[in-house]
Amino acid sequence: MRSLIDILDLTTEEIDALIEKAKDIMLRPDAYREKCRYKKLATLFFEPSTRTRLSFEAAMLELGGSVLGFSEAASSSSAKGESVSDTVKIVSGYADIIAMRHFKEGAPLVASMKSDVPVINAGDGGHNHPTQTLADLLTIKREKGSLNDLTIGLCGDLKFGRTVHSLIAAMSRYKGIKFTLISPDELKLPSYVKNTYITLKNIPCTETNSLEEVMSNLDILYMTRVQKERFFNEEDYLRLKDSYILTPDKLKNAKKELSILHPLPRVNEISTEVDSDPRASYFRQAKNGKYIRMALIMMLLGVE
Numbered sequence: 001m002r003s004l005i006d007i008l009d010l011t012t013e014e015i016d017a018l019i020e021k022a023k024d025i026m027l028r029p030d031a032y033r034e035k036c037r038y039k040k041l042a043t044l045f046f047e048p049s050t051r052t053r054l055s056f057e058a059a060m061l062e063l064g065g066s067v068l069g070f071s072e073a074a075s076s077s078s079a080k081g082e083s084v085s086d087t088v089k090i091v092s093g094y095a096d097i098i099a100m101r102h103f104k105e106g107a108p109l110v111a112s113m114k115s116d117v118p119v120i121n122a123g124d125g126g127h128n129h130p131t132q133t134l135a136d137l138l139t140i141k142r143e144k145g146s147l148n149d150l151t152i153g154l155c156g157d158l159k160f161g162r163t164v165h166s167l168i169a170a171m172s173r174y175k176g177i178k179f180t181l182i183s184p185d186e187l188k189l190p191s192y193v194k195n196t197y198i199t200l201k202n203i204p205c206t207e208t209n210s211l212e213e214v215m216s217n218l219d220i221l222y223m224t225r226v227q228k229e230r231f232f233n234e235e236d237y238l239r240l241k242d243s244y245i246l247t248p249d250k251l252k253n254a255k256k257e258l259s260i261l262h263p264l265p266r267v268n269e270i271s272t273e274v275d276s277d278p279r280a281s282y283f284r285q286a287k288n289g290k291y292i293r294m295a296l297i298m299m300l301l302g303v304e
């Protein structure tokens, strides 16, 4: 039995196979309608979510399975003081696979050690978000044709942005990758992520405060929201929240083939005027999330 807690729990070959499977599901959805018949997915979400939870649920429904779960800690027994371990032990008796989001880093890992069924990390605090990364990789593959030879700019809250940490880990395994880290000093990439996936792997990397300065070099621009819920005080959040706002004007000297990604939700980081630019890939990215989660559920349930 396998869980997905960290994106690197998957080999590069497995990721490539998931991407190919997701593309096939898009082409031939009818061939997959019964694949998970009589299987149940439990979504245990202790933190807010729209895309992740609903795309997981849609994914299971489109595979012919069913879903159960809760979407806030307050409506589960954790409000009565139940531990994550106990909750998961119980739910693994009701469902065939579990997707869990938790505000505590490491909670899905603990859950996977107690569970009798596969556990998928659907985001743990400011740590990791491997299934968003799968959606990101599918998007990059579809938009750029390859996961190699890309200059990837990551912009915004690189400190608390869990999607950024997982994406850097995943991309560090491909060839010809260069990272450009764009953030205010207070929201720089944590050193454990930088050391493990960039420095130790000798991956070219530049750090800057200025998006304008680096825009013309980028193949991918990954925008992120400043993670309000991880701040200790409101004042710092208010000061930093609008550090970067992408507008059509700022895209003037960007490459024609640039691809703009954002895990969403956006708050202010991308002006809605950018949405009609063909380089804006974020709505396609959100849709891709459903297909790659279908592929992942099938893989972890051993369904062919």
Ligand code: NCD
Pocket (backbone or CB within 6 Å): 051, 052, 123, 129, 132, 162, 163, 224, 225, 263, 264, 265
């Ligand atoms: C992200 C998350 O939850 O980390 N959202 C998502 O799952 N698509 C990004 C965010 O909340 O900013």
